[in-house]
Amino acid sequence: MEDFHNGNEVSHNTASVSMKCIENVVGGDDYSANLVNKWTAGIVERCLTQLVKQGKPYKYIVTCAVMQKTGAGLHTANSCYWDTAMDGSTTVRWENRTMYCVVSVFAVAVA
């Protein structure tokens, strides 16, 4: 799922980038408490490097949350006050049988 908050095609791009990153890192694995720290770090780093590679004049803020499926509920919300024309954020939700993964990318235009 992707949320667009500006009309900029950067958002499209960002969403697909983060999706790909998640797939690559977590892919077909089951939740493992030993590995989950590695995963979150990996996802964030990959996302960020990919985004920066694009060379756009943006500052990026990437967050990643991995939650085990235990039947508990999780609810988050975020909002930003920025240049609605230039800045945007994307939240990508991904899940498999044993866990959920949420990656948020905030892109703030530079200058």
Add this chain to the structure above:
Amino acid sequence: MKTHHSLVHALLPSSTTSRRLPPSLLPSLTHPPTVRALAHTHTLTVQPLRVVTEDTCLFHYLVPAPMSPSNKSVGSDAGSQDSVDGNTGPRTLHWDPDPSTLQLHSDSELMGRGAVRLGMSKLTQVDFLPKEMVSYSKETQTPTDALSQKEEEDEDITAPPPTEDNQEEKAVQDEQQGEDTPKELTEEEKLQVLHSEEFLSFFERGSRIVERVLAEQVDVCFDYSGRDLEDKEGDLQAGAKLVLNRRFEDERWTKNRVVTCLDWSPQYPELLVASYNNNEDAPHEPDGVALVWNLKYKKPTPEYIFHCQSEVMSAGFAKFHPNLVVGGTYSGQIVLWDNRSNKRTPVQRTPLSAAAHTVKTFCSTSTFCQTEAGSLTCSSFCATLTLFPSSLQDSLELVFKQSKAVAVTSMAFPLGDVNNFVVGSEDGSVYTACRHGSKAGITEVFEGHHGPVTGLSCHSAVGPVDFSHLFISSSFDWTVKLWSTRSTRPLYSFEDSCDYVYDAMWSPTHPALFACVDLSGRLDVWNLNNDTEVPTASVGVDGGAALNRVRWSHTGREIAIGDSEGHVHIYDVGEQICVPKADEWTRFVRTLAEINENRDEAEELANA
């Protein structure tokens, strides 16, 4: 001145850059923003900014608002650092306090972009809803028990820990399984329960009661007005003499066995014990069987079943104890059964001693147990007294005149006498004997029978006159003889039978009544006050089997007969026969006197 001017200009682009940010955010700026992309748009060389920590606001106030014409001329001179007092003169800053306008102007001048407004972005929400746990009780019992709820909790707790992964689906599955299967007993557990003491006793009791109820055939349609009496002619047998009441037999326990002894219970007039010898067709079944039959209920199966390893030749209810049944066996052992225990085998038995009973026990009786709680058995050559529960054995050798051993076939005790008894032997003689005293052993011999004596009975009817010196004996010589202990010759001989007479017994209530049975299946009831020649009542028992034993019940109203095929027949004796009238005793005295006279006359005739 020029330097100031250039300074201002030099500072301009950087300040402009910084001016793009809203003033409210400025204080937070500590890092010098890197300016890269802007370099090519400006003619002025871009100099790196110096970190200004506190006076960033100063720039705004220093730089004039370029749009306002009134400020333009003054702007260049505004390089002085005295920023605060803008209103003092033309050199002072004239600035526009509205930050948005500041922005707009600077942007349009330098960046060439569209209007940038800051606004709130839309709210991004991430929701992961909790999985709903479906849990429901599969019990059918109404949940008023706190205990049942607790058990469920325990099951829930034990279910998750085994699952390592804590995976949700697995946990739910385990829970459901825990509630699903009620504990199923294994085969061993089932067998264990079936063989447990409690179950067995409950089962015995329960099945006995159910059998009785099932066998009841109460006629609920009986009409007391007598309308249907034409059909019931057979029942109104007030005049009947001997009526078959019941026949007891059991497919498993009595078939092919011979009834060896009968005895009525002194406590419960409806109970009767019958002992049987072995079943040749069934070698694996126990050899000796004693069954307790119940007259009261219609159930066809015995009340109690006892058995032991060797044939039971005689059995009787222990008079000293309501629950015990005494049996004398072929092997010489005396066995004791207890109907309180669930066991069918004897609870106690005498030791097999070589001396006492080397040959079979022919008869035993516990008639004297009123005083001594023991049983006396006679085997060939030997009479043995066995006492319960002390297990004393007192053996008495029966030798007549120090030379002739007596092969005992039957014995009887006179009523109330525990010391003297009579025995019948194979050679046809009857002996009286003593247990204790100086005359221990054989006392007298009564000769008269020509064949082995099969049964002996001492007169037992209690009444105004004492006839306890009388006894009768039955024998293979087709006769029943009446004796008195006072005379060694028989008083009378009843010769109505045409076959071996197997047993005879005085009625316990009627002084002149006795019954005898013979090989041809006939039951004869003699009333000596009526007729001494012919039996008063006679009936042929169904089946034509040889009748082994006859026993009056203690009430004197019923006769139990055992035959050679394992059947026990109960006959009701008609009232007019068995109930003694008040004058029976006196009449019997006269009868006896007559008999005596006749005998004396006969002797005289014979001698003459």
